[in-house]
Structures are given as structure tokens and as C-alpha cells.
Amino acid sequence: MHDAVDRLRADYDATPYVSDPFPQSAPGQLAAIAHLFGLATPDVATARVLEIGCAAGGNCFPFAAAHPKASVVGLDLSSVQIQQGRSRAQALGLDNLDLVACDIAQVDAAQLGDFDYIVAHGVYSWVPENVQDAILSAFRRLLAPDGVAYLSYNTYPGWKTKEVLRDAMLLASGASPTPEEKARNARGMIDFLTDVAPADGVLARVIAESRAFSESFGDAYLLHDELESFNAPCYFYEMLQRAGAHGLTFLAEARQESMIPDNHGPKVAEYIREKCAGVQVLIEQYMDFVVNRLFRESLFVHSERASQINYGPDGSRYEPLHIAALVPPADEETRLDHSRQEYLESDGAKLFTNDPGIKAALDTLSTRWPWTQSRDELVRAVRTRLVAAGLNPSANLAEHIDGLIGTLILQGQARFRLDPVAPEPAPTPLRLFEPIRRMAELTREDDEASIFNLWHEALLLSPVDRQVVPLLDGSRDRDALLEALLAIDREHEIAIERDGEPVSGEAERLQAFSEYVDALPRHLEEMKLLRVG
Numbered sequence: 001m002h003d004a005v006d007r008l009r010a011d012y013d014a015t016p017y018v019s020d021p022f023p024q025s026a027p028g029q030l031a032a033i034a035h036l037f038g039l040a041t042p043d044v045a046t047a048r049v050l051e052i053g054c055a056a057g058g059n060c061f062p063f064a065a066a067h068p069k070a071s072v073v074g075l076d077l078s079s080v081q082i083q084q085g086r087s088r089a090q091a092l093g094l095d096n097l098d099l100v101a102c103d104i105a106q107v108d109a110a111q112l113g114d115f116d117y118i119v120a121h122g123v124y125s126w127v128p129e130n131v132q133d134a135i136l137s138a139f140r141r142l143l144a145p146d147g148v149a150y151l152s153y154n155t156y157p158g159w160k161t162k163e164v165l166r167d168a169m170l171l172a173s174g175a176s177p178t179p180e181e182k183a184r185n186a187r188g189m190i191d192f193l194t195d196v197a198p199a200d201g202v203l204a205r206v207i208a209e210s211r212a213f214s215e216s217f218g219d220a221y222l223l224h225d226e227l228e229s230f231n232a233p234c235y236f237y238e239m240l241q242r243a244g245a246h247g248l249t250f251l252a253e254a255r256q257e258s259m260i261p262d263n264h265g266p267k268v269a270e271y272i273r274e275k276c277a278g279v280q281v282l283i284e285q286y287m288d289f290v291v292n293r294l295f296r297e298s299l300f301v302h303s304e305r306a307s308q309i310n311y312g313p314d315g316s317r318y319e320p321l322h323i324a325a326l327v328p329p330a331d332e333e334t335r336l337d338h339s340r341q342e343y344l345e346s347d348g349a350k351l352f353t354n355d356p357g358i359k360a361a362l363d364t365l366s367t368r369w370p371w372t373q374s375r376d377e378l379v380r381a382v383r384t385r386l387v388a389a390g391l392n393p394s395a396n397l398a399e400h401i402d403g404l405i406g407t408l409i410l411q412g413q414a415r416f417r418l419d420p421v422a423p424e425p426a427p428t429p430l431r432l433f434e435p436i437r438r439m440a441e442l443t444r445e446d447d448e449a450s451i452f453n454l455w456h457e458a459l460l461l462s463p464v465d466r467q468v469v470p471l472l473d474g475s476r477d478r479d480a481l482l483e484a485l486l487a488i489d490r491e492h493e494i495a496i497e498r499d500g501e502p503v504s505g506e507a508e509r510l511q512a513f514s515e516y517v518d519a520l521p522r523h524l525e526e527m528k529l530l531r532v533g
């Protein structure tokens with residue numbers, strides 16, 4: 001097994017992974033999901049967090065930056081990646097983050113101590129069996145009694161067909177002497193099969209789905225996610241057996257909306273209700289077949305807590321939440337009366353209501369988007385709006401709004417946390433959260449590098465954003481910012497677009513930069529980098 005681990009280390013040292021944040025694994029998300037399903041969790045602000053297989057720490061940075069009183073340890077096999085992560089963490093000023101190069105199967109657990117949240121994203125399926133065991137064993141040994149662990153892994157049935165593609169790519173690329181050649185040979189095989197696979201066959205469909213997903217990813221993704229020497233998907237029920245053998249029990253999916261059969265239509269919901277008798281893990285396995293699932297992001301807790309988990313809808317869990325949602329009226333302003341109106345959900349679905357309280361709640365949330373509002377603030381704001389409109393808020397307004405919050409959460413239309421994600425309004429001149437500004441400064445010349453935002457998301461900046469974001473240190477007003485941008489442009493032309501078209505000509509470019517700077521606060525808020533008002 002040493003050989004296998006050495007080979008993996010060498011692979012990641014030679015081709016470091018693109019190390020980005022994953023909002024679904026943010027400790028704040030894990031705490032909120034655990035709360036939703038009935039569990040008390042450690043305070044995120046002061047939590048001890050461990051990430052196993054953290055690559056260059058990209059998923060640790062947003063959390064460590066936003067929670068200076070928390071402490072974060074990231075472990076990874078590859079010392080090249082850990083070194084990259086350390087120098088970046090130092091440049092970002094993160095002294096609560098410790099990045100350590102080690103093999104999780106060899107680590108001295110007693111030295112690490114307990115953790116409130118443990119994350120292992122994109123690792124488990126790509127390591128030998130003894131390392132898989134070591135990850136689950138670390139969850140059991142290192143997780144605090146009320147802690148939550150996050151594990152993502154490849155699943156069947158989705159990978160059954162995808163494995164054919166992997167096998168074909170390995171056949172064509174296995175003997176390649178360099179990573180670059182390996183990637184080229186694998187892509188060559190996919191191009192060949194794309195040309196010759198019968199259009200109505202399974203292979204053509206798998207290739208199309210795979211291309212749609214991975215086309216924009218570079219060699220690092222292809223070499224590791226698709227071609228790495230280990231790739232061992234499993235069924236969800238197998239994962240539960242393995243976790244159970246380590247004293248762990250399934251809590252929920254990090255994207256809780258995937259757990260709801262009704263989100264797949266009435267036929268699925270009815271069948272699953274009949275066959276699964278409310279047993280959540282059986283429901284999950286049935287749904288994996290319905291959606292031909294490829295990947296899971298599951299939360300686990302100590303088995304001793306199994307009896308506290310509650311999958312039934314429980315309105316009382318919404319009270320401490322902070323919620324963000326964008327559900328604007330479909331085609332007109334909200335009318336605060338009992339007429340029927342449509343509201344647009346982010347996936348294009350529509351929500352209908354004739355209840356003025358619900359309309360006011362949707363409006364209030366949408367106005368506040370992308371920042372959270374506490375459930376109590378929301379109830380108060382709706383009551384005030386109804387009274388101002390001459391309406392009498394119903395005695396059970398709060399329960400009504402809890403019903404709406406439940407619907408939005410279960411459909412995946414709301415973000416929610418136990419702590420607010422609502423920064424103070426930005427000062428003028430504009431000043432960004434310093435670790436984010438520094439991240440942009442560090443990656444200014446790299447057009448493939450992402451920064452992170454205040455929702456723990458990866459954010460790929462446009463060429464003009466890449467030049468401007470590092471300048472937002474509070475020292476430049478609107479005119480100084482425009483001047484600085486024009487100076488950079490004179491040195492090195494910045495690609496700027498208007499309505500999707502490149503802008504050329506001196507006067508036109510001046511106009512475009514000027515419009516860009518005027519629209520900047522709103523643009524930064526849309527990217528969830530700062531709050532405007």
C-alpha cells in the first residue's frame with residue numbers, strides 16, 4: 001500500500017489540484033443542516049475544524065478568514081500543495097489556519113485533538129481502501145461528541161456507465177510518460193469515441209453528459225478526478241455499512257433538497273412513500289436510482305446520536321435561522337392584497353400565492369438578497385408592511401412564515417445559517433474584506449484562478465474585475481478608482497465588454513470604464529463580495 005500512497009503523492013505533487021472552496025461543506029452549512037434535522041451543534045464562530053485532503057487549502061481560506069476565533073487544520077499528502085497553501089495563507093494573514101503535509105493513514109490522532117467539524121471533500125473515492133478506512137476512523141476518533149463530519153464520494157448507479165469512459169481513457173493514456181501526454185491521450189480517446197459512438201447509444205449519452213460537466217475543467221481535474229489510479233464508487237447503502245462499522249451514522253445530505261422525493265415529481269414521491277415507509281436511508285437509496293446519482297455529499301455524526309435525528313418537518317427548527325432567498329414577483333410589483341401572484345424561483349419554477357403576508361415575506365427576502373435576515377426580523381418586517389398597507393396581520397403570521405421558510409428550504413430555494421451572513425454596509429471609498437482583497441491581489445495575473453466570496457463560494461473574476469478588486473482597500477474614491485484603472489489599461493490593455501461585445505476606441509473605452517466604476521458597488525454585491533446598503 002505504501003507504493004500506492006507514494007504514487008498518489010507524486011501525482012498530486014506533479015500536478016497540483018485546483019484548490020477551490022465548496023460552500024456545501026462550509027461548517028456554517030453543516031451546523032445549519034444538523035440543526036434542521038434535530039441536532040444541537042458546536043458554535044461555528046469558535047469551532048475547531050479539520051479538513052482531510054485539503055490540497056492547497058482553498059476550502060479552508062474562506063472559513064478561517066471569516067472566523068478569526070475558530071481554528072482550522074488542513075491535512076494533505078502532497079507537500080507541494082501544502083507549501084502552496086501555506087504561502088497563500090500567510091499572504092492572506094490567516095494565523096488560525098495550520099496546513100500539514102501528512103498521510104491521514106499515518107497521522108498521530110492524539111496530537112491533533114478533537115474537532116467540531118471535519119470535512120473530506122473529493123478524497124474518499126480516490127484513495128486505496130486502507131486510506132478510506134483511515135478517513136472514517138479519523139471521523140470517529142477526532143470528531144467531538146456533538147460534531148458533524150462531511151464526506152463526499154462517488155456513487156453507483158451513476159458511475160456504472162461513467163466507468164466505461166474512464167476505462168477507455170485509461171486504455172489510451174495508461175502508458176503515457178508525462179501528465180500532459182496522459183491528459184492529451186485521454187482527451188484524444190474521448191474525441192475519437194465522440195465521432196464514432198452511435199448517436200442513440202449509451203456511450204454517446206455518457207460522453208455528452210461527461211463533456212457537459214467537465215469541458216471547462218483543465219488537466220488537473222481530468223488527471224485526478226477521472227484518471228487517478230484509484231476511483232472506487234459505491235452504493236449509498238454500502239457507504240452506510242462502512243460508516244456504521246466505524247461508529248458513524250448518516251445525518252443528511254449537505255444539499256438537503258436532494259433528500260425530498262417531492263422535488264422529483266408526484267410519481268416518484270408517491271412510489272417512494274409507499275415502498276420506503278418513511279425510512280430515510282431507504283428513500284435516499286431509491287432516489288439514487290431515480291436520478292442515476294454520481295456523487296454524494298453526506299453528513300455523518302456519532303452513532304450514539306442516531307435517535308436524536310428527526311427527518312419529519314418541524315416548524316420549530318426555523319426560529320433560530322437566518323435566511324436568504326431571491327424569489328421576485330414574475331412580472332409586476334407585489335400587490336399587498338389577496339389577488340393571486342406568481343414569484344420566480346431560481347430554477348425557473350414558480351411559486352403562486354394570494355396571501356399578502358407571504359408576498360411581503362418574499363419581497364422582504366428578495367430585497368435583502370444575497371444577505372440573510374433572521375426569521376424573527378422577517379416576521380417583524382412583514383407585520384410592519386401589512387399594517388402600513390392597512391391590513392390586519394393574522395394571529396398566526398409567524399407560523400405562516402415558518403411554512404414559507406420550510407417550503408423554500410426543502411425546495412433548495414433558500415440559503416440558511418444559524419449565524420447571519422450579512423456584512424456591514426460597505427464604507428465609501430469602497431473597502432473589501434481584507435483577506436478577499438488580498439486573494440484577488442495574489443491571483444491578479446492568473447485568469448484561471450478563483451477568489452472566494454462572503455458565502456464561501458469560488459468566484460472567477462472577469463479581466464476588469466481582476467484589476468479592480470485588488471484596488472478596493474478604502475483609499476480610492478470613484479474618480480481615483482477610474483484613474484487607476486485607466487493607468488493599468490494604458491500599461492496593459494484590459495479586456496472590457498459592453499453587452500457581451502469587446503469595447504474598442506479610446507472614447508468608447510473611457511465611457512465603458514466609467515460606467516463600470518459607477519456600477520461597481522452593485523456588481524460587487526451581486527458577486528457577494530460586499531453589501532451596498
Ligand SMILES: C[S@@+](CC[C@H](N)C(=O)[O-])C[C@H]1O[C@@H](n2cnc3c(N)ncnc32)[C@H](O)[C@@H]1O
Pocket residue numbers: 005008009012017018019020052053054055056075076077078081102103104105120121122123126127131224225
Ligand atoms: C481530488 S483531490 C481533492 C482536493 C480538495 N479536497 C478538493 O476537493 O478540491 C484529493 C486530495 O486528497 C489528497 N490525499 C490523497 N491521499 C491522501 C492521504 N492518504 N492523506 C491525506 N491526503 C490525501 C491528495 O493529495 C489530494 O490533494
